[in-house]
Amino acid sequence: MFIPTPIDWTPTHAIRILDQTLLPGQECYLELDTLEDVAEAIGSLRVRGAPLIGISAAMGVAMAAKRRPAGPDGLARVREDCARLGVTRPTAINLRWALSRMERRAVAADARGEDLAAALLAEADTIWKEDRAMCVRIGQLGADLVPPGAVVGTICNAGALATGGIGTALAPIYTLHAAGRGPHVVVPETRPLLQGSRLTAWELMRAGVACTLIGDGMIASRLRRGDVGCVFVGADRIAANGDVANKIGTYGLALAARAHGIPFYVAAPTSTIDPATPDGSAIPIEERGADEVAEWGGRRTAPAGAAVWNPAFDVTPAELVTAIITDRGIVAPRDVARALD
Amino acid sequence: MFIPTPIDWTPTHAIRILDQTLLPGQECYLELDTLEDVAEAIGSLRVRGAPLIGISAAMGVAMAAKRRPAGPDGLARVREDCARLGVTRPTAINLRWALSRMERRAVAADARGEDLAAALLAEADTIWKEDRAMCVRIGQLGADLVPPGAVVGTICNAGALATGGIGTALAPIYTLHAAGRGPHVVVPETRPLLQGSRLTAWELMRAGVACTLIGDGMIASRLRRGDVGCVFVGADRIAANGDVANKIGTYGLALAARAHGIPFYVAAPTSTIDPATPDGSAIPIEERGADEVAEWGGRRTAPAGAAVWNPAFDVTPAELVTAIITDRGIVAPRDVARALD
Numbered sequence: 055m056f057i058p059t060p061i062d063w064t065p066t067h068a069i070r071i072l073d074q075t076l077l078p079g080q081e082c083y084l085e086l087d088t089l090e091d092v093a094e095a096i097g098s099l100r101v102r103g104a105p106l107i108g109i110s111a112a113m114g115v116a117m118a119a120k121r122r123p124a125g126p127d128g129l130a131r132v133r134e135d136c137a138r139l140g141v142t143r144p145t146a147i148n149l150r151w152a153l154s155r156m157e158r159r160a161v162a163a164d165a166r167g168e169d170l171a172a173a174l175l176a177e178a179d180t181i182w183k184e185d186r187a188m189c190v191r192i193g194q195l196g197a198d199l200v201p202p203g204a205v206v207g208t209i210c211n212a213g214a215l216a217t218g219g220i221g222t223a224l225a226p227i228y229t230l231h232a233a234g235r236g237p238h239v240v241v242p243e244t245r246p247l248l249q250g251s252r253l254t255a256w257e258l259m260r261a262g263v264a265c266t267l268i269g270d271g272m273i274a275s276r277l278r279r280g281d282v283g284c285v286f287v288g289a290d291r292i293a294a295n296g297d298v299a300n301k302i303g304t305y306g307l308a309l310a311a312r313a314h315g316i317p318f319y320v321a322a323p324t325s326t327i328d329p330a331t332p333d334g335s336a337i338p339i340e341e342r343g344a345d346e347v348a349e350w351g352g353r354r355t356a357p358a359g360a361a362v363w364n365p366a367f368d369v370t371p372a373e374l375v376t377a378i379i380t381d382r383g384i385v386a387p388r389d390v391a392r393a394l395d
Numbered sequence: 396m397f398i399p400t401p402i403d404w405t406p407t408h409a410i411r412i413l414d415q416t417l418l419p420g421q422e423c424y425l426e427l428d429t430l431e432d433v434a435e436a437i438g439s440l441r442v443r444g445a446p447l448i449g450i451s452a453a454m455g456v457a458m459a460a461k462r463r464p465a466g467p468d469g470l471a472r473v474r475e476d477c478a479r480l481g482v483t484r485p486t487a488i489n490l491r492w493a494l495s496r497m498e499r500r501a502v503a504a505d506a507r508g509e510d511l512a513a514a515l516l517a518e519a520d521t522i523w524k525e526d527r528a529m530c531v532r533i534g535q536l537g538a539d540l541v542p543p544g545a546v547v548g549t550i551c552n553a554g555a556l557a558t559g560g561i562g563t564a565l566a567p568i569y570t571l572h573a574a575g576r577g578p579h580v581v582v583p584e585t586r587p588l589l590q591g592s593r594l595t596a597w598e599l600m601r602a603g604v605a606c607t608l609i610g611d612g613m614i615a616s617r618l619r620r621g622d623v624g625c626v627f628v629g630a631d632r633i634a635a636n637g638d639v640a641n642k643i644g645t646y647g648l649a650l651a652a653r654a655h656g657i658p659f660y661v662a663a664p665t666s667t668i669d670p671a672t673p674d675g676s677a678i679p680i681e682e683r684g685a686d687e688v689a690e691w692g693g694r695r696t697a698p699a700g701a702a703v704w705n706p707a708f709d710v711t712p713a714e715l716v717t718a719i720i721t722d723r724g725i726v727a728p729r730d731v732a733r734a735l736d
Contacts, residue, residue, distance in 0.1 A: 078698040209612075243688060243697075245586060245610040251689070251697045259698050266702045269586040269688055271550075271611040271644025275709040278646070303612025305619070309650050347584060347610055348592070350691050356584075356592045357419040357600050361607045368616040 103216020204283020212288025296387025444557020537567030545624020553629025637728025
């Protein structure tokens with residue numbers, strides 16, 4: 055089964071990424087060798103998906119430390135790098151989670167007189183390795199929730215391209231597919247940036263998983279047909295009360311799932327849970343540029359001067375979430391903070 | 396206030412249409428002078444919108460009769476023309492309603508020995524004129540339902556470009572705007588063909604009505620913000636039990652409106668009500684080509700070979716519809732057939 059590698063080290067510890075803005079037309083890999091390259095790649099969504107953003111940031115900090123001469127200002131420079139990458143995108147908490155972890159590791163290494171770059175490279179690799187393991191565990195837990203023969207719904211891309219492993223929302227799909235009982239997946243295109251059409255359809259098709267692409271406005275009608283057994287979505291941040299920020303359109307999908315009695319599961323590593331955010335209203339929602347909605351491939355499709363509202367994420371209230379599938383078990387939304395204990 | 400003219404006669408009784416596939420980039424008018432031109436224009440959505448489809452078909456039948464020599468086979472030819480145009484699109488009942496009316500008028504003219512072409516031209520003009528009046532009446536009735544200062548939601552285009560007058564769903568907006576109390580309109584782009592982005596935003600902006608464009612996946616989030624006072628949508632067919640077929644995405648919008656306690660109004664002329672269709676499950680839903688979802692401007696955006704489901708319409712069950720605004724009054728969905736009495 056083909057699983058893409060959205061990020062990797064080069065032999066010289068530069069970062070090799072699959073440029074996700076060019077898929078599916080071009081499978082193009084870029085080498086990032088400065089912190090600004092990494093910041094640009096995150097900000098422009100060349101790498102995206104909450105877990106992968108965290109991994110990318112951790113690798114970016116390690117790479118920058120590795121590529122400069124060791125010196126007395128090493129810890130201060132790491133802190134600057136963490137601050138720089140921390141402002142690239144506001145919603146996914148995994149970014150801050152990974153950067154906090156890198157900074158703590160740098161402080162510890164500095165205090166103990168360890169080699170800073172080596173410590174940070176090891177920590178970034180650990181974050182990446184843990185993410186792969188989390189995906190596997192989520193896949194196992196989620197696979198048991200899919201009724202035999204059922205069609206599965208999702209949105210955006212919470213697959214291999216969003217993580218260091220086999221994905222979050224798509225992990226149960228891959229797990230079932232590897233066992234010879236892969237379900238059919240309904241993939242909303244996920245405007246404005248078409249992560250469903252461009253990324254999820256691409257990776258599922260490459261892995262041999264049957265899928266059908268639909269427009270976002272078709273979700274409710276598709277769920278009404280009666281053969282969708284459950285919905286899996288990823289998350290960019292889960293608040294302490296179980297409210298879930300995820301790609302714009304998730305909330306409407308959750309409403310449609312509720313209307314049709316279809317279980318709605320959020321699949322996310324525990325790094326996505328933010329106990330410091332009390333509820334969804336406290337989650338900062340990134341608003342992106344008008345052109346993402348008003349243009350296509352540089353060609354204007356909306357009237358010149360049209361006002362646009364373009365939030366990249368929405369919040370699904372905990373009461374619409376059947377359960378949250380984490381690497382530490384399946385929990386009720388209201389109990390999500392306990393998964394961190 | 397600028398109101399576009401999507402269809403008109405030329406001085407020689409050809410049909411002049413605004414090619415809606417080219418908006419908003421080009422405001423291009425085409426002259427149709429054969430029945431096949433009209434069939435192509437309807438099938439390719441150069442003219443679209445349930446009421447306008449009906450008007451276009453009626454004018455097409457009249458034009459064809461006018462442009463051929465009178466003869467003993469006149470009535471048979473009209474019947475052939477009606478059959479040809481009747482298969483251009485399956486969902487909007489206004490098409491069959493208008494063609495039935497033209498055919499009945501032809502039968503009567505034939506029986507009475509009237510000039511067939513003159514009778515059909517007069518009938519088409521009457522259909523068109525009645526549509527304009529229906530729009531005005533819907534606008535007056537609907538305007539009273541908009542709370543002062545409220546934002547109004549809609550989907551697709553049920554405006555001047557969809558009718559012979561000031562629209563159906565947008566008629567209350569224009570009525571309020573003309574009175575100096577135009578509400579702000581939220582316009583979902585309406586994939587795959589972007590009638591919201593390309594057509595509704597265009598005609599509202601040309602008329603000076605404030606509007607904000609959003610992606611279809613943003614609808615539920617936008618309605619959650621609390622300032623949307625009501626939603627107006629058009630209809631392609633209303634079944635006897637009040638179920639409503641309209642542009643794909645309408646059902647999800649209705650679910651979101653219900654979740655937030657926002658009144659959801661369907662605005663349509665009585666020609667859209669089909670007492671012969673018992674409920675929504677009996678409405679034929681047009682499925683269109685995969686490329687509308689998988690390509691953009693001729694450029695492939697989904698992976699090659701991706702399976703696509705592309706229904707052009709969905710059905711909103713009567714229980715989600717607050718009221719139906721017709722030219723004969725505001726009716727409860729379950730009472731919609733009575734509006735025809």
